[in-house]
Amino acid sequence: MTEMTAPKSPISSKDFADEVREQLKYTQGVTPEQATAADVYVAASTAVRRHLMDSWMKTQQDMVNGNTKAVGYLSAEFLMGRQLRNALLNAGLTEQFNEAVKELGFDPQDVVDAEYEPGLGNGGLGRLAACFIDSLASLGVPAFGYGIQYKYGIFRQEFDEEGRQVEHPDYWLANEDPWGHVDYGRDQKVSFGGKVVEEDGKRVWQPDWSVRAIPVDYMVPGYESGRVNTLRLWQARSYDEFDLLAFNKSEYMEAVEPQVKAENISKILYPEDSTQVGKELRLEQQYFFTCASIHDAIRVFYPGEDKPDLTTFPDKITFQLNDTHPVIGIPELMRVLIDEYGYDWDTAWTITNKTFNYTCHTLLPEALEVWPADLIGKLLPRHLEIIEKINDQFMAELKTLTKDEAKIERMRIVTGGDKPAVRMAYLATYAGSHVNGVAELHSQLLKDVTLRDFSDLYDSKFTNVTNGVTPRRFVKLANPGLSDLITEGLGTDKWLEDLDLLEGLVPLAQDDEFVKKFAEVKHQNKVSFSNFAKKEYGYDVDPNTMFNTMIKRLHEYKRQSLKILEVIAQYADIKSGKVKIEDVTPRTIIFGAKSAPGYYMAKLTIQLINNVARVINNDPDIKGKLNIIFPVNYNIRVAQNLIPATELDEQISQAGKEASGTSNMKFALNGALTVGTLDGANVEIRARVGADNFFLFGMTVDEVEAMYANGYNPAKYYESDPRLKAAIDMVAGGTFSNGDRNTYAPLVSDWLTKDWFMTLADFTAYHDIQSQIETLYADQLEWNRKALLNTANSGYFSSDRSIEDYLERVWMTGPLK
Numbered sequence: 001m002t003e004m005t006a007p008k009s010p011i012s013s014k015d016f017a018d019e020v021r022e023q024l025k026y027t028q029g030v031t032p033e034q035a036t037a038a039d040v041y042v043a044a045s046t047a048v049r050r051h052l053m054d055s056w057m058k059t060q061q062d063m064v065n066g067n068t069k070a071v072g073y074l075s076a077e078f079l080m081g082r083q084l085r086n087a088l089l090n091a092g093l094t095e096q097f098n099e100a101v102k103e104l105g106f107d108p109q110d111v112v113d114a115e116y117e118p119g120l121g122n123g124g125l126g127r128l129a130a131c132f133i134d135s136l137a138s139l140g141v142p143a144f145g146y147g148i149q150y151k152y153g154i155f156r157q158e159f160d161e162e163g164r165q166v167e168h169p170d171y172w173l174a175n176e177d178p179w180g181h182v183d184y185g186r187d188q189k190v191s192f193g194g195k196v197v198e199e200d201g202k203r204v205w206q207p208d209w210s211v212r213a214i215p216v217d218y219m220v221p222g223y224e225s226g227r228v229n230t231l232r233l234w235q236a237r238s239y240d241e242f243d244l245l246a247f248n249k250s251e252y253m254e255a256v257e258p259q260v261k262a263e264n265i266s267k268i269l270y271p272e273d274s275t276q277v278g279k280e281l282r283l284e285q286q287y288f289f290t291c292a293s294i295h296d297a298i299r300v301f302y303p304g305e306d307k308p309d310l311t312t313f314p315d316k317i318t319f320q321l322n323d324t325h326p327v328i329g330i331p332e333l334m335r336v337l338i339d340e341y342g343y344d345w346d347t348a349w350t351i352t353n354k355t356f357n358y359t360c361h362t363l364l365p366e367a368l369e370v371w372p373a374d375l376i377g378k379l380l381p382r383h384l385e386i387i388e389k390i391n392d393q394f395m396a397e398l399k400t401l402t403k404d405e406a407k408i409e410r411m412r413i414v415t416g417g418d419k420p421a422v423r424m425a426y427l428a429t430y431a432g433s434h435v436n437g438v439a440e441l442h443s444q445l446l447k448d449v450t451l452r453d454f455s456d457l458y459d460s461k462f463t464n465v466t467n468g469v470t471p472r473r474f475v476k477l478a479n480p481g482l483s484d485l486i487t488e489g490l491g492t493d494k495w496l497e498d499l500d501l502l503e504g505l506v507p508l509a510q511d512d513e514f515v516k517k518f519a520e521v522k523h524q525n526k527v528s529f530s531n532f533a534k535k536e537y538g539y540d541v542d543p544n545t546m547f548n549t550m551i552k553r554l555h556e557y558k559r560q561s562l563k564i565l566e567v568i569a570q571y572a573d574i575k576s577g578k579v580k581i582e583d584v585t586p587r588t589i590i591f592g593a594k595s596a597p598g599y600y601m602a603k604l605t606i607q608l609i610n611n612v613a614r615v616i617n618n619d620p621d622i623k624g625k626l627n628i629i630f631p632v633n634y635n636i637r638v639a640q641n642l643i644p645a646t647e648l649d650e651q652i653s654q655a656g657k658e659a660s661g662t663s664n665m666k667f668a669l670n671g672a673l674t675v676g677t678l679d680g681a682n683v684e685i686r687a688r689v690g691a692d693n694f695f696l697f698g699m700t701v702d703e704v705e706a707m708y709a710n711g712y713n714p715a716k717y718y719e720s721d722p723r724l725k726a727a728i729d730m731v732a733g734g735t736f737s738n739g740d741r742n743t744y745a746p747l748v749s750d751w752l753t754k755d756w757f758m759t760l761a762d763f764t765a766y767h768d769i770q771s772q773i774e775t776l777y778a779d780q781l782e783w784n785r786k787a788l789l790n791t792a793n794s795g796y797f798s799s800d801r802s803i804e805d806y807l808e809r810v811w812m813t814g815p816l817k
């Protein structure tokens with residue numbers, strides 16, 4: 001392992017202020033008097049970047065010269081969040097920054113708030129990639145993150161008068177981006193289309209158009225590790241500014257068409273996170289970034305070599321495929337090895353097989369990517385040939401492994417019939433070395449259900465790596481109050497590098513004074529969030545109510561409808577006098593969610609939540625005891641404010657549907673109690689924090705399966721639970737649509753006749769757990785004791801631990817520290 005440079009930056013705040021002044025002058029061209037907070041933000045960010053420069057360059061040299069295998073994390077999404085505070089923390093410059101900025105006459109928070117959050121991801125998968133590259137750098141693992149620098153990230157959400165979601169383009173690069181460094185000299189050419197011809201017995205691809213991939217590099221500083229890795233995001237540009245042949249007066253618009261087409265590739269992030277879009281542009285994006293990244297890795301590890309010995313490639317780098325989105329990289333590496341470097345098929349196959357590993361993030365069959373073969377053939381004809389040959393080889397291999405013809409047929413990578421299609425998950429499973437799920441339950445279900453035939457025959461490829469989250473961003477930056485208390489309790493701040501140390505807090509849960517301090521931190525966080533909610537959205541939030549949060553993409557399987565139906569049922573109980581208003585535990589119920597723009601049911605659910613909030617919040621009978629808020633445009637910044645303030649977290653997906661979840665980990669670490677089903681990582685969270693410190697309800701995976709098998713009839717639950725009936729009747733009757741019975745009719749009809757994710761079947765159990773929750777909440781000392789035990793026992797959910805598991809189980813690079 002390479003030695004690390006000194007972790008702490010020795011610079012004084014005076015010197016740092018001078019550096020910021022210098023940047024103001026030479027980068028911004030303003031005097032400190034003229035400078036705005038945005039100027040200071042750019043100047044300070046540039047100054048921090050300069051501090052990291054030596055470590056960055058050294059890390060890159062070490063990566064090429066050292067003999068530790070590097071990791072290339074290939075991901076269509078990196079949901080990074082704002083950079084400045086994180087870079088300051090990891091560079092050890094936080095104090096200097098705060099002092100220097102004050103000296104210049106600015107409030108540090110205003111400066112930080114000048115940064116626009118890059119939203120280059122949809123949700124869990126993209127944020128996981130960001131946590132992983134933070135941990136890779138913090139653990140000193142040589143690594144590249146490879147992805148796309150979308151011009152427009154995930155849409156900016158607004159709500160219209162009716163409470164419906166409206167999507168707006170998120171032009172995050174409208175202002176200067178001091179973090180991204182465009183490196184024109186390290187561009188790559190990515191080609192598409194055309195045909196394959198035979199020349200001297202060789203297959204030769206003659207593409208008909210190409211785009212230029214330009215890397216934009218982001219520093220990824222490790223926490224006090226002295227290591228700064230690189231996130232390399234590719235931007236698509238055209239080669240031809242103008243097509244001169246076509247350039248005459250009448251064809252001016254046509255002349256710029258190729259340019260427009262090329263630049264479209266990195267223009268926009270697809271906002272669907274659970275259904276296949278099957279669009280040509282999406283495949284272009286996938287090939288664009290994987291092709292550029294593979295060529296980049298060859299250039300990095302064999303600099304200046306015309307005839308590199310690529311049989312050593314898998315010793316230099318291992319590519320982790322973040323879901324199927326980069327799987328087209330597999331035939332691409334085969335093509336590069338065979339067509340560009342002249343290796344024979346078998347050698348190329350061995351190299352490719354050793355280089356790739358695949359992480360699956362779903363259990364929903366509709367989310368597994370399947371590309372029509374003719375679309376691949378049109379865009380990437382040589383790749384289609386290679387995929388077909390891989391499929392032939394696979395079929396032949398299977399015949400040696402099993403006599404079960406039906407099974408062999410089921411396992412085809414390229415399906416038969418007159419509309420053949422390529423199953424990307426199967427291609428990745430066969431062609432790579434390892435396949436992993438993202439939580440124990442998920443990995444087991446992958447083996448038992450989704451990839452059953454594969455695990456029968458290739459069991460040793462399968463493993464689990466439970467997800468994790470970075471404690472730097474999600475504890476230290478998001479929750480400074482708790483961080484100080486943890487450090488006080490443990491007598492060290494080393495927990496930020498070794499989160500298992502949190503277990504040292506377990507005995508302190510018996511110390512009432514410590515528990516009260518913990519409760520006080522939570523209360524302060526609630527006050528801070530109330531201020532944030534007032535300032536950002538104009539909400540009046542009472543910090544003396546229970547903060548009950550559900551934040552995640554809006555999806556039927558995640559069951560936001562279960563939560564909103566319970567809120568409505570409680571409202572109905574109060575209105576009908578069944579429940580006295582004095583007996584209601586005051587709650588602030590907080591939703592945050594974006595829906596895919598074309599997902600009708602999800603969008604209708606957003607509208608329902610907004611209108612339930614409108615009606616209940618304004619009903620004088622409720623006396624402010626229930627307050628529902630739905631901060632628009634939920635993002636990483638909102639998460640960082642909200643999670644530390646939350647007391648009760650909702651993780652109520654149907655068992656067997658949520659692969660892992662990662663906000664559940666962030667909540668537990670920040671001392672929220674979870675109400676949840678036995679799904680995804682909830683299972684492991686409950687096992688670690690203790691069944692007494694987790695509100696479990698609902699059907700298990702087996703019970704769900706049995707119910708599907710026996711024929712599920714949701715109407716039965718509607719008829720048998722009067723509270724459920726009252727709630728659904730309220731929605732159907734127009735209480736939340738100004739008397740209009742049509743608005744939510746599609747939702748109501750779905751609940752009563754389909755209810756694919758069994759919201760109704762779990763409703764009674766979900767209600768029953770509420771009284772336990774409220775009884776415990778009435779005893780604040782006991783509640784906070786359990787909350788503290790959640791924090792103390794969640795160290796396992798650090799993404800550092802996930803990365804260590806990948807190193808051991810998948811990448812086989814040996815221990816690093």
Ligand code: 26Q
Pocket residue numbers: 122123124125126128270272273274275276277278282361362367369438467658659660661662680
């Ligand atoms: C695929 C094809 C075309 C267009 C878009 C997509 C696409 C994009 C994003 C498909 C899926 C996603 C994102 C999936 C995702 O975020 N999954 C979540 O991953 C988390 C990290 O492992 C898990 O914790 C969640 O359980 C899982 O839902």
